[in-house]
Amino acid sequence: MRVMVIGAGAIGAACALALVEAGADVVVVDRAGVAAETSSRCEGNILVSDKAPGPEADLAILAHTAWRELADRLDADRAPGQPATEFEAKGGVVVAFDGGAEALEAFAGAQRGIGIRAEALDAAQLRELEPHLSPAVARGIHYPDDAQVQPSLATQAMLARARRFGARLLLTEVTGAQIGSGRIVAVDTAEGRIGVDAVVNCAGPWAGEVAVRLGSRLDIRPRRGMILVTTPMPQRVFHKVYDGDYVGAVSSGDAALQTSTVVESTDAGTVLIGSSRERVGFSASAALPPLAEIAAKATKLFPFLADTMLLRTYFGFRPYAPDHLPAIGADGEVAGLFHAAGHEGAGIGLAPTTGALIAHAVLGAELPLFGGKPFDATPFLPTRESLRAAA
Structure with missing residues (x-):
């Protein structure tokens, strides 16, 4: 065929x-x-x-x-010279600041009902997994099955x-x-x-x-998203870490700009910082407002990022189904x-x-x-x- x-x-x-x-x-x-x-x-x-x-x-x-x-x-x-996929079963940590812990746990509880592993973390356990997190983070959920390529x-x-x-x-x-x-x-x-x-x-x-x-x-429809990339550094982020607000942004149908915090390290030593969602067609203009929001929220989650130099930023268009x-x-x-x-x-x-x-x-x-x-x-x-x- x-x-x-x-x-x-x-x-x-x-x-x-x-x-x-x-x-x-x-x-x-x-x-x-x-x-x-x-x-x-x-x-x-x-x-x-x-x-x-x-x-x-x-x-x-x-x-x-x-x-x-x-x-x-x-x-x-893979053939000689072909790079690997860089698959990494790093796991994810979803966090909540004061006031968001109850909703985070309710969401994880529903996921456990369908077989997703979701392990509740108190403040001490959070620091064991991610020692550089802001002390303002109150609770978290560890998802050992999250991965990356x-x-x-x-x-x-x-x-x-x-x-x-x-x-x-x-x-x-x-x-x-x-x-x-x-x-x-x-x-x-x-x-x-x-x-x-x-x-x-x-x-x-x-x-x-x-x-x-x-x-x-x-x-x-296209939905634009932006990512910031830091210069290489010794590893200080050990999982994919994101604020619970990310889940709401993913499921939202709003065309306006929405940002939430997603932070993770790469094998090259850089840190990837996201994320944004907005429906602006295929426009490449007005990139500064989402980048500024992403940076501000990321430094709230990981304060050390405030003193980190950016290597570059980039954006892409994601295929959005209503x-x-x-x-x-x-x-x-x-x-x-x-x-x-x-x-x-x-x-x-x-x-x-x-x-x-x-x-x-x-x-x-x-x-x-x-x-x-x-x-x-x-x-x-x-x-x-x-x-x-x-x-």
Whole structure:
């Protein structure tokens, strides 16, 4: 089966890998390059800590296990000179200042009910895990299953493996599609027309635009996020540490600027500081206000950061679905068209399970098991009423 995957970010690479391992003839098309956009402008989160009970939490729990196996496989079979994924099971610590501890514990209690490990920490235990935290932090929750990859490297590794199995990469832009009897039969690109049996739209924040070019519609919107990077230093942050406000920002539908504190160290000695969310289209302007808010909140959480020099800042556009669930599965209007988009900040973490769901939708491959049963992909279908209604 000839399958085109549009987008060479983490989701596209994971889908290409799952499809080619299931026997498809895969071509990956991207206008900019591997991990050239969102997947190189994020933190590489593999989180369960920010997921409330529901379909996305189930997908994240499944992905948490899948990433450990996938990272081992990618790192073990990488070609000479190819970098590792830098997978790190560092765990997460979610904290609350005075007044927020009760809500933090209630959220963790609900997560424990679906099997997420969430360990309550008092002030003394917090300092054992993170000795440089502000003394104003009252309570915390330790999530030992939170993890991290270097997102660009992990994306490159997934696509490199897919190409070793026969997938091809074409750098060009999709311009349209040929539809025959309601089914997509070819895709037009800047390099010419390519015949296909199926197409998977993994174009991230541009997935809505690509859907229109292919004769359909998908309500995926860009949501801008910014990150600060310090100069290298001796390690003083030992987990992914974030304020409980982050969970609310993730689930909010507000278009206005929202910032919350996320701080973590990297293998290179730098500290990554986030995060912001705002819907400003694809605008690159007015970057200073979110950067200033992020910096102010980070120094409240880790006071030593006030005297730390910044190396750089960067931003990316995340694919936002108005009902806060990614769209994974068959299009409702064009036969042979599938979507895997709308993961917003969870795309890296949910990539391998998204690939498995797409391989099932396109090729009929077996679904991954969850709780001893095939995983229920119904809540993520692009045809769901909550996504259509939001549009």
